[in-house]
Amino acid sequence: MDTVMQGTLEGAQVVIVGGSSGLGLAAAAAAKARGAEVTLVGRTPAKLDVAATRIGGARTAVADIADRNSVEAVFGNLARVDHLVITAGGLQLGRLAESDPDWLLEEVQQRIAGPLYAIKAALPLMPPTGSIVLTGGQFSDRPPGNGESVIAAAVRGVEALARSLALELRPIRVNVIAPGLIDTPLFDVFGPEGRASVFRETAQKLPVGRTGRPEEVGEGIAFLLGNGYMNGEVLHIDGGGRLV
Numbered sequence: 210m211d212t213v214m215q216g217t218l219e220g221a222q223v224v225i226v227g228g229s230s231g232l233g234l235a236a237a238a239a240a241k242a243r244g245a246e247v248t249l250v251g252r253t254p255a256k257l258d259v260a261a262t263r264i265g266g267a268r269t270a271v272a273d274i275a276d277r278n279s280v281e282a283v284f285g286n287l288a289r290v291d292h293l294v295i296t297a298g299g300l301q302l303g304r305l306a307e308s309d310p311d312w313l314l315e316e317v318q319q320r321i322a323g324p325l326y327a328i329k330a331a332l333p334l335m336p337p338t339g340s341i342v343l344t345g346g347q348f349s350d351r352p353p354g355n356g357e358s359v360i361a362a363a364v365r366g367v368e369a370l371a372r373s374l375a376l377e378l379r380p381i382r383v384n385v386i387a388p389g390l391i392d393t394p395l396f397d398v399f400g401p402e403g404r405a406s407v408f409r410e411t412a413q414k415l416p417v418g419r420t421g422r423p424e425e426v427g428e429g430i431a432f433l434l435g436n437g438y439m440n441g442e443v444l445h446i447d448g449g450g451r452l453v
């Protein structure tokens with residue numbers, strides 16, 4: 210049987226929007242471990258500096274994915290993008306009855322419009338062997354009913370977007386990573402006790418008996434980038450969360 214060099218990212222230029230923390234930072238570490246050169250993009254320069262140091266060096270750039278001009282400025286300064294990863298985003302939860310729809314819709318701006326801005330700007334810099342990974346999530350299949358309805362709509366939209374773009378942008382590959390509950394700074398907004406109780410209750414329900422680590426998602430993203438036959442796929446890394 211032929212040996213196929215799968216998974217190597219040797220010399221590849223990988224841009225990670227959302228790379229200064231959590232899933233994106235873990236993806237950056239995994240891509241670097243496979244030989245890639247990474248560019249971390251986020252809104253906060255200090256976070257980017259700390260993240261770049263943590264993974265032993267990376268180019269950094271400041272942009273808000275929801276702001277088209279700032280996204281275009283980042284890619285205007287790059288010469289080549291082999292792979293684009295988008296994990297930028299927050300967690301704007303709110304029940305419709307108590308929330309401003311326009312505030313809730315900021316999630317759509319970040320999760321749907323943002324990737325469109327970034328992909329459009331990156332495309333002229335991408336080779337045919339390039340690939341894109343977008344971020345979905347478990348709310349797409351299993352919304353808990355706690356104010357996540359717009360996020361659920363957006364992440365389902367991300368999956369549809371990826372499948373359609375996998376055809377439109379061919380031969381560039383487009384995939385989605387769909388994590389379950391992963392231990393990242395995203396949940397710091399709940400405060401220490403709120404955060405601990407969400408993680409404890411979720412761990413009890415999950416078949417694996419624990420919540421996820423960012424490194425487990427980072428490995429999944431690096432796999433999607435490096436495997437040239439993965440395309441139009443949604444890779445769930447959720448401890449079996451969709452089954453319970």
Ligand SMILES: NC(=O)c1ccc[n+]([C@@H]2O[C@H](COP(=O)([O-])OP(=O)(O)OC[C@H]3O[C@@H](n4cnc5c(N)ncnc54)[C@H](OP(=O)(O)O)[C@@H]3O)[C@@H](O)[C@H]2O)c1
Pocket residue numbers: 226227228229230231232233250251252253254256272273274275296297298299300319344345346347387388389390391392393394395396
């Ligand atoms: N962790 C989970 O359990 C989980 C599960 C499923 C889906 N997700 C989704 O995955 C995404 C990343 O989550 P995470 O856990 O990695 O969160 P995180 O640890 O808070 O990291 C988010 C990253 O995105 C950047 N970012 C946030 N908003 C941005 C914007 N508008 N423009 C550019 N960069 C932005 C942040 O830096 P700055 O704030 O400095 O910009 C940071 O680098 C979120 O959309 C989240 O909803 C997370």
